[in-house]
Amino acid sequence: MEKGNKKIIKGWVFYDWANSVYNLVISSAIFPIFYDTVTTKSYLARVGRDALKEGESATVIFFGQELSNSVLLSFVLSASFLVVSFLSPMLSGIADYTGSKKKFLRFFCYLGSFSCISLFWFSPERIELGMLSLFFASIGFWNSLVFYNAFLPEIAEPEDHDKVSARGFTMGYFGSMILLILCLVWIQVFKMPAAWCFIFVGIWWIGFSQITYRVLPNNVYGRKPKRGLWRGFRELLFVFKEFKQTHRLKRYLVAFFFFNTGVQTVMLMATIFATKEIDWPEGSGSSGLIIAILLIQILGALGAFVMSRLSGKIGNIYTLIISITIWIGICAAAYVITTPVQFYILASCVGLVMGGVQAIARSTYSKYLPETRDHASYFSFYDATEKIGIVLGTFFFGIIEHLTHSLRFSVLSVAAFFCIGFVLLLFVPKKEKGLSKGYGVE
16 A cells, blocks of 8 residues: 555544544533533432532442442543453454454444444433443444554654644544534524434544545455454464564553553543532533633644644654643642633643644654554554553542542642653653564464
């Protein structure tokens, strides 16, 4: 396949446009607000009151256990990421061996999309089923990214990885922002139930992903489709042995584990934090949050573009170090902010570094890969590292809240992950040393 083909790159980028609506509408905006609203109403009806007491958190009954609604959300997300971290390496070995990355991408896309649609029937009275839908939606979204990301080194030259990766994130921010605005019009202007937005997400995700499927190649290296789970594991084992020979890639991945744990935890739990800890004027909390989220999306697109340019001048590692320094300041500031204006300022800072750090982190890993045909297997290590980190981060976030009864301490504690990642990035070597090259199991 010809690297640098504009049509193929455009099709690859469109999957970011398609799937990012999950990240915005389900993970960040509509669903967290919807979830907090319906579970709080259910809790108040259960205890026979009209409003929460100061400092009180709504609880839910989940399989007979009473938990804070935000703690349950963080635990369910942690469980989904744990499953992804085990599934992706196994499936990627099979995908590389059989040349079927595109089929796996499509399967998990459909799993995530239909799970989002099923959230339309979310109810606190059947919360176990509702959280199961969220669980599978998360698995579909994150597992599809393993196979999607693995196409990057196959469609673009290394010197273009930063630009193409940033273009994908930028398209994702704009696409998801368009759907979010349509959802807000649906809710605010037409006064329709917010649950319809979950159906819109599923349809948008499935629909626009067809553009990607039409242009992405099925089998870049012409491998003959073969069956055999054991051969897939052998493929993964080969890649793991090769991976252990790397120095720069291994050190970068360890640093990535820590700083990305901080990034993803903040992104996943920010809406719940803002809902509970910011002193919104009466009746303006939901609209204020949506404004902040839109601001983050706009600045996220700008941040991805700016950091891709900056990395071309000072290098990827130094660009990441600057970004992580800003993230540490964000965590410290979140501990003390109380007003909507302060939250908007902090949200602006999050937006500027959110898109940039994700785009540069992905392209840096892609650049550091050895010469290989097993891109899905290599990206499964990247993905498993990311998901295990998210499991740790969201679980840690929930535990700190459970122990301290304060989301502020939870956010402040996340700064530790950024600090460790910052230090480890300083020890990533500039060049790889003596790595043998191979092409996997044949």
